[in-house]
Amino acid sequence: MARPRNFDPDIVVEVAMRAFWEHGYAGASFDKLVDDTGASRHGIYQEFGDKTGLLLSTLLHYEQTVLHKLTLELRGEKAALPEIRQFFQRVAKVARYDTEGAGCFMCNSHIEMEAEPQIREYTESFFQRLQRLFRRCLSQAQAQGELEPEKNITALSHYLVGLVRGISVNARSNPSAKAYDAYIEVALSVLK
Structure with a gap:
């Protein structure tokens, strides 16, 4: 029993x-x-x-x-560049303040447990879903004229997932709010 x-x-x-x-x-x-x-x-x-x-x-x-x-705003029907920027501001805030410099749990687990198939499969699946969300927002941004039509939205969506990972790693070194804001601003300048 x-x-x-x-x-x-x-x-x-x-x-x-x-x-x-x-x-x-x-x-x-x-x-x-x-x-x-x-x-x-x-x-x-x-x-x-x-x-x-x-x-x-x-x-x-x-x-x-x-x-x-x-990711709530990214999932909105009309989500485009403003929602992407808001997402990254929230991610930076969470990474900087809410986790006491621990970064993103998903990113950290992806790195630490890369050799564990079950965890790698789950984290990669999450990052693929995030990449598709970004791609949809970027496509909407092009349709609304916020993003130049010649921009490669697939490449940009992969870049944005890399930026999420970079923010997580950066959080572990406890950068100042000013440095973080500059990092995000420069990183998102490719979306102009």
């Missing part, structure tokens, strides 16, 4: 997400995850399979909560 669950999986995922985000996968030991979440080792294994399964659950939670809010 299976033991009854003595924890709320949603709380475990939220707490584990913070631990992985702050310390990385390698830095968040299983003992630390057990201590932080209050769940038993057996319970975590039973619910999530293993530490990698727990990480995958935290990435899904991160996408559904943090990233969903960040």
